[in-house]
Amino acid sequence: MMDNTVKIIIFQLNNQEYGANIHQILSIEKLQDVVALPQTSDFIKGVINLRGQVTPVIDLKKRLDMKESEHTEQTRVLIASVDENVQVGLIVDSATDVIDIDAGIIEDTPEMMNGVESTYLQGVAKLENRLLVLLDLENVLNYREIKEVKETIES
Numbered sequence: 001m002m003d004n005t006v007k008i009i010i011f012q013l014n015n016q017e018y019g020a021n022i023h024q025i026l027s028i029e030k031l032q033d034v035v036a037l038p039q040t041s042d043f044i045k046g047v048i049n050l051r052g053q054v055t056p057v058i059d060l061k062k063r064l065d066m067k068e069s070e071h072t073e074q075t076r077v078l079i080a081s082v083d084e085n086v087q088v089g090l091i092v093d094s095a096t097d098v099i100d101i102d103a104g105i106i107e108d109t110p111e112m113m114n115g116v117e118s119t120y121l122q123g124v125a126k127l128e129n130r131l132l133v134l135l136d137l138e139n140v141l142n143y144r145e146i147k148e149v150k151e152t153i154e155s
Contacts, residue, residue, distance in 0.1 A: 005100040008125075008134065011078065011092040013061050014069060017132055018092075019099075019125070024137040026079040026087065028095045031071055041148060048089060050079065056149045057089040063140060064120060069093070080137045083146045086153075090137065101125050106134065 008019040009028075034046040034057050043062040047054050057077060061068055074094035081087055106123040122136040141149065 004103050006103050006106070008099055008101055008132070009078070009095060010097040010099060010132065011076070011095045013064070013093055014066055015093075017096075017130060019132045019134045020078070020080075020137050021122070021134075022098060024080050026081055029077045029079060029089070031075045031077055031091065041145065044149065045091065047153070048077075050087075050089070053087065054153050055079065055087050055089050056153060057091060058140070058149075060090045060092055060140070078137075082138050082141055086146060086150060088141070088149060090140070101127070101132075109133070 007022040009022050009025055010017055010019050012018070029050065032048055034048055036046040037044065040046075043059050045057045045059050047056050049055075059068070060078075071091075072093070076092055076095040077089040078092055078095060079087060079089050105127075106125050109121040109124050119139050120135055122134040125132040125134060
């Protein structure tokens with residue numbers, strides 16, 4: 001009975017575990033040099049050249065209004081597809097695991113969870129001894145911001 005399970009990638013932001021549906025993630029990359037761009041939103045760190053494709057990089061903590069921290073060897077970039085194949089990189093502290101969870105244990109989220117707006121959240125999964133906050137990566141950027149990201153790539 002595997003048809004009611006969801007594959008979730010687990011990542012860390014400020015020592016808190018978050019998850020996202022693996023279908024939203026194209027790859028997980030080590031953080032590389034990011035070329036800063038002038039006149040973009042403060043959470044858009046710049047662009048990277050990922051296998052010949054210019055990919056905008058977003059600081060996920062800054063986007064979610066979290067306290068920023070230093071990057072380490074564990075820092076990763078989740079490459080996600082948003083809004084009809086716009087590819088963006090999301091900087092996270094680490095990406096630690098991929099797990100299968102029963103879709104039935106995913107609950108709706110409160111309006112605010114750890115200071116993160118509910119529009120960014122897909123739900124909360126209560127696992128044995130931990131609470132996993134599930135982000136909806138497609139909602140991390142709004143229409144105006146997606147347009148800004150597209151313009152960043154095209155310029």
